[in-house]
Amino acid sequence: MNLPACFDRPASADGALPLVLVGRDGLAAWRDAQPAPVQAWLRANDFSGQPGAPLLVPGADGQPAFALATVADAADPLALAHLPQMLPPGSYRLADANPQAVDPALAVLGWGLGSYHFGRYLKPSREPARLVLPADDDAVAEALAQIEAAGLVRDLINTPTEHMGPAELEATATELARTHGGETRCVVGDALTDQNFPAIHAVGRASHRAPRLIELTWGDPAHPRLAIVGKGVCFDTGGLDIKGSDGMRNMKKDMGGAAHALGLAKLVMARKLPVFLQLLVPAVENAIGPNAFRPGEVLATRQGLSVEVDNTDAEGRLVLCDALTYAAEGKPALLMDFATLTGAARIALGPDLPALFANDDGIAADYLAAGEASRDPLWRMPLWRPYLHYLKSNVADLANSGATRMAGSITAALYLERFVPEGQPWTHVDVYSWNDNTRPGKPAGGEAQGLRAAWGLLCKRFRG
Known part of the structure; x- marks a missing residue:
């Protein structure tokens, strides 16, 4: 694995500045135990231990002797995430016998996630x-793999559509x-129609970029299929049911589900999870x-x-239904999907909390x-099947949307469950x-x- 630029190898430790981490509750006791010059420096800089405010502490020669930062929650993977951008550029190492013990792998994970910049x-x-x-x-190798996977997800989503279309996926x-x-x-x-993926073709056919179903397979077929x-x-323009300008502004991110799937697949392969992996990405542009x-x-x-197409802006479930059907034909031990599917999920849970639906309580x-x-x-949100009546059609087996805005994320999940x-x-x-x-x-x-959560689930089920 190529080492991200925000890390140095252990051989560089001798030239690195020690990073002293102190718990906020223990700051006063730690400060009172320091030499008088250190205490005076902390007072002069009004160091009160606020998160996000590290401090360089000089030695007798006036040069920095160590960097000091407080930690509010040592178990938080992002406890050190502010430091790469707030400490002066240079090399730092976790101090020996730190007053606040932080799991080294968590320190690496937070440092890597906090160092990210989309620099294309x-x-x-x-x-x-x-x-x-x-x-x-x-454990550190695991953290580095998770940083790389998260970086891939972020890069794919941040890249505008001109450089991240179906072919680029x-x-x-x-x-x-x-x-x-x-x-x-x-x-x-058109091979999509020939090979019986008609819904994927229908959604993507209006674009100058050909729609496609991308399939990646990896691993030993004797292992459980994932x-x-x-x-x-x-x-996503919304198609003929076109979005307003505010709704369309960030629609380069409507392939965020594909980005998560690719990032998770990268983790599965890099960490050699004992599964036979099938990754499917129905890649289209919902154009007019x-x-x-x-x-x-x-x-x-x-x-x-x-x-029946009730709304052309409910296109994600149309491309997913063909892919889910195809994936299920292989009878996998577990079938997972990820999608930026509904605004209703954001209304229900806000931007930071993904909605999980599952047909198995365990x-x-x-x-x-x-x-x-x-x-x-x-x-977790419910697969409340009585709401299927919102997807009733008078001319087809079901509609892709309905007249009501009630239970939007649930009805979308129920649509997918039909496949x-x-x-x-x-x-x-x-x-x-x-x-x-x-x-x-x-x-x-x-x-x-939810990428680390998904990876944790897979490790529990397939690694033991």
């Missing part, structure tokens, strides 16, 4: 401070497969053109159900527990994939939400 078009104003890796052990999957020894197959354009599906709508699909049309699907409980353990939370066979373990995460503003470890723009 705008270079950062400064380089982040660097942290010397505390050890070359498996395919190229990303191909490169991941090449790196980790997997294989890719892609069904493109299917991961991600919504890859690279830009002479052959755009229309409200009132009845679309065919791979499963054979007919779907899997749902494990998913939520993994989110709690990794401080990467989700909230998952009974008895097939399945999870669906309706994810925002975005930070509206910058906070430590959560820069404004594309975000990996």
Whole structure:
């Protein structure tokens, strides 16, 4: 693995400035135990231990002797996330016998997430401070893999559609497969109808960029089969039911589900999870053109159900239903999907809490527990099947939307569930994939939400 620029290897520790971490509750006692010059420096700088306000402390020669930072919650993966941007550039190492013990792998994870900058078009104003890796052990390697996966998710979402269309998503999957020894197959354009993916074709046919179904496979077929599906709508105009300008502004992120699926697949392959992986990304652009699909049309699907188009802006579930049907044909031990599917999920839970739907209580409980353990939370929403009447159609098996705005995220999940066979373990995460503003470890723009939770679930179920 290439080491991210915000880290130094352990061999560089001798030249790095010690980073002293003190718990906020223990700051007064620690300060009173310091030499008089250190106490005087802290008083002169009014160091009260506010999070986000590290301090360089000089030695007798006037040069920095160590960096000091307080930690409010040592178990928080983002406890150190502010430091790469707030400490002066240079190399730092966790001090020996730190007053506040912080798990080294968590320190690495927070440091890496807090160092992220999307620099494809705008270079950062400064380089982040660097942290010397505390050890070359498996926990640190795990943290680095999670940082890389989250960085991939963020980069894909942040890249505007001109440089991140269906073909570019395919190229990303191909490169991941090449790196980790997997294989890719892609069904493109009119071949989608020939190979029975009619709903994917219908949504993407109006774009000058051909729609496609991207498939990556990896691992030993003798291992349990894991299917991961991600919504890859690279830009969503809303189709003929066109969005307003505010709603369309950030629709480059409508492939956030695909980004999460690719990031999770990267973790599975990099950490060699003992599964046979099938990654599916239906990649389209929901554009407006002479052959755009229309409200009132009845679309065919791979499963054979007919779907009346009530709203062309409910396109994500249309591309997902063909992909879910295809994934289920392999009878995976677990089928997972990720999608920026509904604004209703944001209204219900806000921007930071992805909505989890699952048809198995045990899997749902494990998913939520993994989110709690990794401080990467989700909230379970119900598959309340009486609401299926909101998707009733008079001319087809079901509609893709309905006249009411009631229970929008639930009805979307219920639509998807119609394409998952009974008895097939399945999870669906309706994810925002975005930070509206910058906070430590959560820069404004594309975000990996629930990724660590999903990885924790997979480790529990397939690694033991």
